[in-house]
Amino acid sequence: MHINDLDTPALLIDLNVMERNVRKMAAYAREHALRLRPHTKTHKSPELGKFQVANGAVGLTVAKVSEAEVMLASESPDLLIAYPLFGAAKMTRLTGVAAKSNVTVSVDSVETARPIAEAALAAGVKIGVLAEVDAGLHRVGVQPELFVDLLRGLAGLEGIELRGVAFYPGHIKGPDTDGLTRLSALISGLIAEARRAGFELPVVSGGSTPTMWHSHQIEGMNEMRPGTYIFNDRNTVISGACTMADCAATILATVVSTSVPGQFVIDGGSKTFSSDRAAADGFGVFLDTPEALFEKMNEEHGYVKHAAHTRKVGDRVRILPNHVCVAVNLHERIYGVRGDRVETVFEVTGRGKLQ
Ligand SMILES: Cc1ncc(COP(=O)(O)O)c(C=O)c1O
Known part of the structure; x- marks a missing residue:
């Protein structure tokens, strides 16, 4: 046609450009030994999620449990729900997803983690959590000075597995060397503090599209989650990315x-x-x-x-x-x-x- x-x-997508964006990002992640876990809120299409996984992504990110249900069709090796989940209906749907796929949820409090742990135990499924820290956006995320307390709280909950730390630097919207330096110091400092308290954090998951090409400058970060990069848009152009x-x-x-x-x-x-x-x-x-x-x-x-x-x-x-x-x-x-x-x-x- x-x-x-x-x-x-x-809504049109130029396939040549989209494919190039996906492959370029995968090459960057590979070059810097970063795991790529794209956020699928940008395309909301399992077929495109599948394309990202076939081209270097280790898994996919979603914002909502209903998006996770949809993204099961992408056959991603695992899913990260990077948004606080709360309520009985969400727990039923979450354990349903966990029965079909490896799933991890970002949490910033024991209040949100406990029902997940209880639901996982009751359903006999395994659910991972990442301890989310506020890296400066001031949206969600435990405040950095309470990070180790959160780790202790999460480690005490039977039913979930603490897999690492998550952060989202949405406050860095363009070339901002100071912002990146502060972010790097914060994240590497928190990893060191966690280690001193006896916690190893295998997953250090962060990143955004405006900061995508600077991900390797965040010391300790080993997983990146850009979403918009698959298509890019006017805001991405304005950000300089x-x-x-x-x-x-x-x-x-x-x-x-x-x-x-x-x-x-x-x-x-x-x-x-x-x-x-x-x-x-x-x-x-x-x-x-x-x-x-x-x-x-x-x-x-x-x-x-x-x-x-x-x-x-x-x-x-x-x-x-x-x-x-x-x-x-x-x-x-x-x-x-x-x-x-x-x-x-x-x-x-x-x-x-x-x-
Ligand atoms: C938690 C989280 N991770 C990753 C992303 C992806 O960032 P971007 O929209 O800059 O691609 C978002 C975007 O909202 C997000 O909220």
Whole structure:
């Protein structure tokens, strides 16, 4: 099928770019003896998870237990749920996943770990945990001064296996040498402190897309979890971690109105792109006219200011989204394209899996 035969709006992935991103990251991880465990919240597709595993990933990361259920189809050797889980319904689903796959959960308190341990014991399954530390984002993670206390608490729980430490440096958004130096000192210091207290931490799992090429500079880290890197997006370009040529995802849209002078309107809005703003202006970049300003959105309409535009109703445009992960979650399928041909379709089975 030709791209022109697709109805719009549609999410396209340039397969050449996506495959190159996956292989380049695997090569980097290999070169630095880092285990690669990509976060699948970016593509939410077991088929793409399978592709990452076939190309160097040791396992996959998910945010939710419902995403873990979906990612079982990727046949990943194991899954990390990098999000605090709490509640009886979650425990039932978690032990269900653990019965089918090796699974590890990041926890930052004994309160969240204890029900996991109890559920694992009752179900007769093995569940690993990583002790999550707040590395500066101030989202989740035990405060560093309480890290060893958390390790002691986790080690005392029968039913779970303490496998290491997790952190997420989401506060480092661009080239930030000081931030990376502080992060490295924090992580290596915590590993040393844990060792003095008698804890070996086989897994030291961290990383993000903006910091991906600096992962080897974090002393002691042995596992990296970038997610966005598979497609990249405008935010990744702004972070300096990739160029426009490394961005695989675009939204194909149709011009549906040129009635207002100096403006055209496309058939996609916040339910197509999400309303995430980037550090730059607008909701995305038009590949052929980067000077056009994607200024405003309603749910199903995008307003584009472009004084000198020559667009006509029916014209097709391709737009690089600001934040691809949230855009993917809005689409039922991803069209994999090579040049102008649609080569394959990936079902976004994990979309809307929030529980
Ligand atoms: C815990 C965790 N690990 C890894 C990632 C992947 O980072 P990125 O989105 O920068 O690829 C995220 C992203 O939200 C995350 O929350």
